[in-house]
Amino acid sequence: MNEQEIMAEIKDANLSYLMLAQQMIRADKASAIFRLGLSQEIADLLEGLSNAQLLKLSSFNMMLTRFRFDDTAILGMLTSYTKDRMQAQAHAAILMAGQGVEEIA
Template sequence: MTQVCDVVDVDVSAPQAESSPMSRLGEEIRDANLTYLMLAQQMLRVDRSEALYRLGITSEVADILSSLTTAQLLKIAGSSMLLARFRFDDSLVWNLLSSPKRDDVSPRIHAAILMAGRTAAMAAS
């Protein structure tokens, strides 16, 4: 009596875990943080006063950002917290910025004036 045994090739390695939505969000937060930090440093090198206004940061924060090394940027970007945040929290500025009239720049200018006033108030405090 002869028995034949077929050899079956079976992959016994651990199944690849698909990345969860939270881990994907964490990766996107790290990417956004790194992009934001690199952009901030570049803006500060090109025109410091314009960068302070556009980023909505103080001179002290600008000094810190400017002095960060690449290793420090990567470490900070790896945080699970989003570093950039919305600078305005009232409906007036949001409505001015999202005005449906594309060729009317006055709402955007008004929003810029409001934001400049807030930046100046922040710098004074």
């Protein structure tokens, strides 16, 4: 994959994420804030974006999302394939919910 293809894939991922986030926020803002790890202010901004603004924002050449976990323990819980998988996922969700919301600097 060359650099142009990678940039196109990033733009597609950004647009998909922004459209999904906006749809989730409009359907159930409190749940979307929790699931996406957003602040109320960012959710309000995303909710009010027009389609043209979503397209423009998605065209940046960097990912607009990031993994919400920096802890190998959480990653291990999410990828474990034991018979207690549901319990591991629930535990990981609890740990992730306790993390602070990222703010854009």
